[in-house]
Structures are given as structure tokens and as C-alpha cells.
Amino acid sequence: MPTTLTLKNIPDNIYERLRVAAETHRRSLNSEAIVCLETVLAPTRISASERLAKARQLRAGLSAKFRARDVDALKQQGRP
Secondary structure, three states, rough: OOOOOOOOOOHHHHHHHHHHHHOOOOOOOOHHHHHHHHHHHHHOOOOOHHHHHHHHHHHHHHOOOOOOOHHHHHHHHHOO
């Protein structure tokens, strides 16, 4: 069962970094703090095949389909 944790006296610069990270990752402050804690306290290594399977799963969930050549063309736009 999840437990509630209240953090007090968070330094302003740490709070700001957490806020920016949460916004960047489109998470709540609470979710971002949990991800940060999990990353530090419970790091997990996943195999290349597991990472590839996860990438394919995420790609399958996209509303638009991107081909490798389309991605390459988009990356080249605006580059000298």
C-alpha cells in the first residue's frame, strides 16, 4: 500500500529544478518526485530487447505513423 510523504524545507533551487523537470516530462510535482526517488533508490537495468519492446509499444500507440526516412527528413529540416 502506498505511503504519503510530506517534504518540508525544500531548498528553492531544488524545488525549481523539480518543477521544471515535472513540466518538461508533463508530470505532477508528486509524480516527478517519485520518479526521481525511484531512479536513485531503485535503479533497474533493462536488456536491449526489453528496451526495444518498450519502444515498439510506445510507437504503436502513436496516432501518426513515422517511417525512418520521414524522421530523417524531419531531422534534416533547417540544418545547413
